[in-house]
Amino acid sequence: MSGRSQCLSYAGCNFLRQRLVLSTLSGRPLKIRKIRAKEEDPGLRDFEASFIRLIDKVTNGSRIEINQTGTTLYYQPGLLYGGSLEHDCSPSRSIGYYLESLLCLAPFMKHPLKIVLRGVTNDQVDPSVDVLKATALPLLKKFGIDGESLEIKINRRGMPPKGGGEILFACPVKKVLQPIQFTDPGKIKRIRGTAYSVRVSPQMANRMVESARSILNKFLPDIYIYTDHMKGVNSGKSPGFGLCLVAETINGTILSAELASNPQGQGAAVLPEELGQNCAKLLLEEVYRGGCVDSTNQSLALLLMTLGQQDVSKVLLGPLSPYTIEFLRHLRSFFQIMFKIEMKSPEEEHKGGEKVLMTCVGVGFSNLSKTIR
């Protein structure tokens, strides 16, 4: 067949996830060279290998070739299969690392995805499961990916370095997505959050809540932060605590911020009060950035816009994160989709920083895996 879609080639291990995800969705093969080629221990790391294994699990007929040193990866995507799965994530990255990509892929499976992920639920690097649960799921609902089976459930909490957490992620299957016009974030009506603590004193959570409230109360009275202290087998293998805050507007925009304590044996101990305050400030920073989608989910929103019908979708974002910028470039090379990017400075003074209005026409993507009867 002369017309096989040509292979895309990249270098370096950065943005590995989005490359693999986009390759899977667009059906274009991918080659990544020079993965940590010049470092002391070249090649793919364990968490990347675990991610590739996960991709292999959810797809059918994909071909993955890795050279001996692990510095070159060739990926020919298959069709997304889904079903009931289990995966042990590497504890060097949190489950959020894996879950973010699964969120992109899950609506386009053959069978509804129901996956149990084990590993670190909250860490300092990746968006935690709590935040994704609070922000990404409402975002998916906006695109018509809805149903009672759409859920993220935290069965066990696991903190780094040892992990031991377990979550369940289930997502229904959609054939097509609906376009969105999401340009008015609205005003923040309430702030919710979760203060969690495992294998430390349950009082930690309360202390975090107190301090976070002290800052946020200056803006809004409607604040409720749940304390979640897990015990026994549900508390994972390492101690730790943290806070994630979610601000919800009257239009359903959800902005989030989170902080976690330093992993056991790494860095200085963090006072829960300090953490709570810092987290609240981060939330204010996020509010300052604003937009209709919070900064961690920008790329997810843009992806779902791209995969919509051939209609115009619009979304107002805060400043684009470097990850999103690279994601936009990748969207262009995989889907030939270019976004119209307009700066919007808020017309009023007290509404935070500059916003970016992203507009695109969807590619008319349809779920090729889904069976019709």
Added chain:
Amino acid sequence: MEEQEKKQHRAKHSGPKAERKRRRRLGALGAGQEEEDARKRNPKAFAVQSAVRMARTFRRTQDLKTKKHHIPVVDRTPLEPPPVVVVVVGPPKVGKSTLVRCLIRNFTRQKLVEIRGPVTIVSGKKRRLTIIECGCDINTMIDLAKVADLVLMLIDASFGFEMETFEFLNICQVHGFPKIMGVLTHLDTFKNNKQLKKTKKKLKHRFWTEVYPGAKLFYLSGMVHGEYQKQEIHNLGRFISVMKFRPLTWQTSHPYVLADRMEDLTNPEDVRINPKCDRKISLYGYLRGAHLKTKSQIHVPGVGDFTVGDVSFLPDPCALPEQQKKRSLNEKEKLVYAPLSGVGGIVYDKDAVYIDLGGSHAHENEEEEVRPNHELVQSLISSHSTIDAKMASSKVSLFMDSRPLDSEDVEGQEFVMPKEEREIDLKTGRVRRKAVFEEEKENDDAVSDEEDDQEEEMSEDGSDGDDEDDAEEESDRELLGEEVAVGSAKRLKKEVTKEEAVNELPAFADSDDDLEMSSEGEGKTTPEENEMEEEDDDEQGSYENESSDSDSEAARRGVAKSEQDEISREHKEMKSETSCHSLKKKAVLTTDSGNCTAEEASESEVENSSMDEGDDEEGSHEESEFEVLDRKGFQRTQEKKIGSVKQTELEAVEDEEEDDVENLLKEEEEYEETIDFSADTAGALKWKEDLTQKAAQVFLRQQSTPNLRKLVYGAVAEDEDRESENEADELGGLFHVSRPDKESKQKANALDCSKFLIEKPQDWDLEEVMSSIRDCFVTGKWEEDKDAAKLLEEDEELYGDFEDLETGVVHKGKSAAEGDESGSEQEEKEGKKSKPEAEEEEKKKERMDKKRKLKEMFDAEYDEGDATYFDDLKEEMHKQAQLNRAEFEDQDDETRVQYEGFRPGMYVRIEIENVPCEFVLNFDPHYPIILGGLGNSEGNVGYVQLRLKKHRWYKKILKTRDPLILSLGWRRFQTIPMFYIEDHNGRHRLLKYTPQHMHCGATFWGPITPQGTGFLAVQSVSGTTPDFRIAATGVVLDLDKSITIVKKLKLTGFPFKIFKNTSFIKGMFNSQLEVAKFEGAAIRTVSGIRGQIKKALRAPAGAFRATFEDKLLMSDIVFVRTWYPVSIPAFYNPVTSLLKPAGEKDSWRGMKTTGQLRQERGIKLKQNKDSLYKPIVREKRHFNKLHIPKALQKALPFKNKPKNLEKKGKTPRDQWRPAVIREPHERKISALLSALSTVNNYKIKKAKVKHRQQLKEYLKVKQKEEEQKLKRQKEAKKKIYRMLGQREKKRQKSSLKGSSEGEKNM
């Protein structure tokens, strides 16, 4: 165009129309009483008679209403739709070409002699048609059915329907049903009018059953001079031009082009060297369906899959008339465009181009005026090589003895130059870095941003960080060009841009404007700068003079800009538009504008070996500037930001020479101090740690539109050409372009994390910072139109005036004027405009708003009450469609194409590479060339599951593993399907043949096509058969990469030892391992005893123990039923019918079936002996004797006892009677005696017979006598009885008499 004197409209004063009008008018006035509705006049007649009946009618009407509903779809037809594809089909000799010719003549008044390929004509003010004739080759029929909007189906009425018609209808049904209009021809052959009527009716009804009841069937009654009658064709044309089309799923979701022109772009030298080399061709045509993106996959049916090389849109060769006021088309607007048939001016031959001077107004000069784009089109058409090629070949020599620059160099220059030049202003000693942009790299953005920063800091007022680096970069590029052109050693200059925060600059802020602004606005810029800018100005002026052909009315800047755009984009065929770089100035209070992304910064971090030096130098530089500008009143936060900005800059500066490092060594320390001061928590060198993030963050706060777009995508209107990038290493033989590797732009091996870290949070304890987001919360201030208090007030305004009738109190609302006043006051407070007209406008707007609000309220009250779900859905779709149309409308095509892709309706030129040479060599314009766009991963292959049904008119059934030609999506290909049927438990069981009248499943290995796509199958596309050719139809159900079809496999074994219910079975498996695999499997004997495999035995390999529900016999056969997955041959062979030589295009043959091969080669199938039929031989059944035991015999009653009829034993020999041997004499005697006895016997016999006869006769006589005797006796008796009766009577009589006598006597 001369203005025609138009006759004024004169209203009718008499006649039925006037009468009707008058009546209507009267009715409106209420005068026409007699015209009143019958419902009003006679209400009883319309009263409800029966509630049940009414309910029923209501239900029925509702049913009918809902039946009409279609799922609403978003209307994606573009504003200027592509021409409607009209396909003329029919069997041979039915009059297709004549009809096409007549239609073209009808619309354009031109007579085309020979029609090849599609013909595009303007048929009306808003409609164009592409008419194409479809031959009878099934390939052509399939291809054209996929792109047709309207099908004119010609039917020879004198003959009736032919197979082609039905085949085409079937093809249409499978691939989405376009509008179909039947046209009956050859109606003049009917002499008998009644016969004609009958035929028409019959054909019509058959046609209706095929298409839909009520489908339009047109009658062309006869020919006049070899053409159809003018009036009839005219009517047909009217029908066509008002027809509406329903969007078809496949067509609306895929872009496609029906090519009307093909050009070979291969290098002639390559062809000369290797005549069979792959070609590069360009195809032209209107884009239809969906948006086409560059670099997408396309399929050309009959050729294969390709990747779109280069797409560009051309001016419409057959444009719709621009003026819409007129009723009908001008003669000159009736365009016709058919390059393949040589219409449109040019006929291509192998080695020459012929220009056709035909047409009714070929020599008129106005044509050029009417069609301004005509010239361009002509030039485009008439050029041998494309502009790209020309551009590529043209060269410019910049210097006398330098290597000539070609376009690639130029391109390289403009897109690739990551250079940054450094100037030192001699007077001030300032270092100014000139950013020479290469648009691909974000690098430069960073640099330019830096410049911005610098400028800002240099400018005395702490005004905003404007991000107009777009303009700057352009100007810079231009400047570079100028410089090179002039060849002087003049240093590059840069202008300081300076605007008021509120100033709205026009779109193309460039150096000139800046100069004006700065010079007249504030005299703060140093005189040196002014001078420089003036110099700049002069340069530009001269430049402009040179380029005098540009638009005169455009501002100088605009001109310069357009010029430079031309330079930058000469490879495009279109002139670059001037508005694409429109800049937006913004007023931002914060001073930082360190525009740099993390990647860039990090890149520089990685690359810059002498970073520290650079840092220091730059930092000190900044510091010095700081001092000079004497900015003191900065807040701490601002300072912090500035600090980070500086760091950014330090980072981004890469190739700087270190000439002034020494001078500024001292200030270094000061700089560091300030940094320390600003960074509160950081240690001595902590500020260096996360420079990239900081820079990125600061930048991100300040990104501006074009900047951001460029940051993300590189250049705005430039398609990423990696090839050109690679080539453009040397510029004019002079400059070496040093570019960092593309990959090193971002940290290739950095941490992959989506979190957007905030490294430098603002201090949220401060009141100002807090107030910056105050309004993001519900507790903050609300917008005017949403604020509850305000809304209440407005309500009062609207409903304020009312009088309480009970109390008589009159409530007065605020008067509208007051409101207006307050509004205007507010306005003034805002300090935007105080001009009276603005006020007026504002008032007007407010009034309109109020009106709208009232209307909305009214609508909400009265209209939306009965809005159904369907209406809502429709409304939603409508809104989306409007948004789709409006979103990119204001942008010019060049930019729009980048966002949306090429939109349908555009006339595009598509370049394709690696086309087989046969396509060009054997090109035949009679066969349509279609470029069908493929969606994502539709170019991949996998296993496709279908639901398939053999066509009921196809005579044979289809066999599994026989190759079949499918038409699916855009493609036609041969593949090997396997048929299966789904069992009740979901198992896909292989079938050997398709069922006769039932759907079955099929799986094949081939191109992935979306589910729900229809397909049809034919066994052969070559040759003609009188039979129906479509073998099967169906739909795609599922796509997969693995196979699910299984077939049954029975393993048999034999018992070798039998216990009660347990048996040992052997012969089923070969090893213990195999048995282990099947432990627990259900087994069965042929006689029906069920059992289970238990465990393997050690002794004979493969034997196992099994339990059964009953005891087996040694003669039983045991089997286990298993399912074996079937492998599907990975055979996918596109039908390359367009590659066949001309005249043989309908003779494509693919893989042959085994049956065909066997027949061709005369190979007999070796048959299994067991499956042959043999005569049935039945053996005679033999039963044993019944044996009754002796005891039983004894007990039996005699009746049932076996009778001992023993055979008599042999008679002993002695008891045998001796044989009697007679003497001859005795023999004679006996012979005589026997003879005598015979005679005697005979005599006796005879006598007997005679006696019998006599007896018979005697009996007869006797009987007669008897009868007579009886008769006589009867008579006698009669006589006697009569007598007796008479006597009796007499006696009675006498006795009666006697008594009466006696009475008398008494």
